[in-house]
């Protein structure tokens with residue numbers, strides 16, 4: 001059986017300026033330093049303006065915390081005002097980049113085709129995409145959440161070679177549970193995450209599907225993370241609001257201590 005190292009990633013969204021980011025990462029590093037946390041991978045997805053500061057801190061202090069961006073341009077460079085390219089993120093030694101977050105899909109009209117181009121841009125420049133998928137409330141209420149989410153997985157990974165797809169991280173984030181305090185029940189989250197793994201097996205192979213880490217995201221907190229992480233197809237969490245409180249995020253990272 002494949003062992004998947006859990007990935008706990010804090011998505012700061014449009015919060016924390018670069019000075020606040022430094023203080024926040026320092027607090028995380030201090031709180032996590034007294035105990036070996038190799039068994040869990042920790043990452044922060046910071047605003048673009050924070051990345052250089054976070055890089056300097058992580059490199060300088062040799063921190064185990066990984067970092068990345070919340071979006072990437074599908075283009076490598078050129079006249080795309082306001083965009084940030086893969087080469088720019090790679091130069092900052094980002095490990096991860098979130099792609100297709102529901103807030104990008106909703107507020108920036110990102111389609112599966114755009115998300116797919118961004119996933120490919122990430123791989124082209126050595127970044128690992130965290131492909132975000134998940135249904136809106138009306139889709140869940142109509143009972144189409146699995147089908148909807150699997151279509152986003154298939155669209156996001158379209159034409160991607162197995163050598164790349166085997167390292168993708170998929171974040172299942174039901175839109176109705178994001179920032180609402182309404183956490184998806186652990187059994188409901190497991191149902192969709194298992195279906196995502198099944199889709200990966202269908203698209204590639206069971207061996208590849210067993211390697212891919214699938215996160216749950218949506219109102220994850222220290223009080224519910226252990227129950228979510230106990231599910232066999234959930235390999236981590238993509239944490240929004242609760243990742244802005246360093247004490248709370250550390251408790252989430254240490255879900256096994258609960």
Ligand SMILES: O=C[C@H](O)COP(=O)(O)O
Pocket residue numbers: 011101173177178179180181217218219220238239240241242
């Ligand atoms: O990327 C993170 C998700 O959007 C979840 O956000 P949340 O933890 O604030 O619900």
